[in-house]
Amino acid sequence: MSADRSEVLVMREAILAGERIAPRHFALDEAQWERMVHARAPLWFLAHWCDAGRAYALFLDGDQPVMASTPMVEGRYLALSKTVPAAAWSERMAQDLWDARPMFARDVRSLLDMGGWVHSAPLSSRRAPGSPPRACCPEDEPFGDATGPVVLTDRDMTFGLSHRGLVQRMLGLSPGEGLRHVGRISSGGFVAHALAYCRAVEAAIGGSVPPEGRDGRIVLSEIERISVHLDDLARVATLADAGLLATHATLARETIADLCVRHGATRRLTDVIAPEGIAPGIEVRELADAVMELVRTRLPDWHLLHEGAAFRLRHVGVLEATRVTSLAIGGLPARATGRSFDLRQREDDPRYGAGRAGSLTEGDALARGRLRLREIRDSVRRLERVTSDFGVSWEDGRQRVNVGEGIGAVEGARGDVWCWVRLVDDRIDGFHLRDGAFSLAPALGRLVGGADAELVLASFGFSAASAAG
């Protein structure tokens, strides 16, 4: 298989040449898929997955997602990683779950299947009895108190110990039943994952939420961002022996958890996103006011204490800009390395201001910590804007039709979350969720060797559960 160089298209054209089967989804035949793989000017890679009969790839076209899919022939398809290195780990996952066989793939090692599964390729019709669990080797001992168990082997960090079979559990459920599963992927995204999923379902069925529900979701998203950033700051501070910062961040985090309970939500914001907006009984504006007051009071101290730990965090876990580009990394780790992308910029909310957090370029643990504090400040500003204009409606001009499948996206505290859902007879027929941790993971193997491994992982806010599904 090789493309005639004289006919090489840019990737966007190669995708749009396919048959449009949903507003942002183009079905390509084998030859069109090959032209896409070899196309010039590749789009920003977001996600890649398979199901029983097709391979899918999701890219960013400007600020909009665009998706391509192609039928697999006896489980085979041309590997995307041949020209898009960032797709390599997705292909490893597709092999483990679906027995998909990407031809000319860069890496065919197992990613999720670490032995012990009842079946190998459990989502495939060709599934076979699983292999026995791997024996315990001291050099493979899992670590990651804060991140969930990860294993580092030959500078390759894997997270299969955390895989819980999310896709298998989702298939066949109603959209409402699926929400609870998606809302338990990871504590760093109890709101973000559920919201991305709800947006995907709403795109699929042509639904929308009332303005109060829309704004309630924004408020809870920003409170989750503040809480998760505080969690990550506390963990990093603990590992960096910055005890006073750890105490301040932990106490603030616990106070926000108490405020959530006092105002009708749950401590960790589980089950607060609902199909109609947010769960009933949450005093969302009062909650936002209480959180804003808390953060305004204490933020100056957090800045002071964080700068006091700067000597311990500088040059720790430096993520290079070239890795951000080659692995298509997003979220706060990328913004601390110079990429300015933030999915909130493309949300349907004219009140959104880009804030002043911006991006930093150092790419180390110190930059990530500083950016967390700036983003906490900007979250308070966004809460101010939304609560002062809560529930206002506007015409967004979008056509809402039931097309059977949809894509939802959210800028979570730990990165961009993308969710694709296909519904057939009001049941989930296809599902994929890509957390920012999945894009980040391939970069971490080279960074987490040595005594600072836990500190490096914590500084990225990495979650094995988010990546493993």
Add this chain to the structure above:
Amino acid sequence: MSWLRAWFDARAWRRPQNWPRAPRPLSLYAVQAGGCDGCAAEVAALREGGAYDLAPLGLRFVATPHDAELLVVTGSITRASVPWLMRWWDEMPMPKGLVAIGDCAVSGGIAGENYATLSGVMAARLPGVAQCDMTLRGCPPPPDEILRGLLMLAAGKVVSA
């Protein structure tokens, strides 16, 4: 001056400690077998950052299973993690006990039993374990409840809540 104020603020904002001291000290080794990090985060809130002062209560989280009396398990029990749970359990000195925190560790939780997960830590069949010494349901249970359960366990009670 600002540092001093920050120190006093941390003291002032700390939660009041109204917990009774454990009748006997307990050393705990916490592991996350899989799961969503929710229960692990609540255990971390208990042991790190100073929101709770465990040392005066007689509770101590330790860094290795060799120093632990109790294995505190959170999260879904993934089948791939079972050999490591076995190993850590084997490395603990006798007498030792098992604590399951949260719905997933107690009975499988939302993931239940599937190709990758078991229906709770008892399904891992750790040698010599007939029952957990403490099971605490919740998704996730808050740190206050975890602490209350551990103090009851230290008082010699089998905790199932």
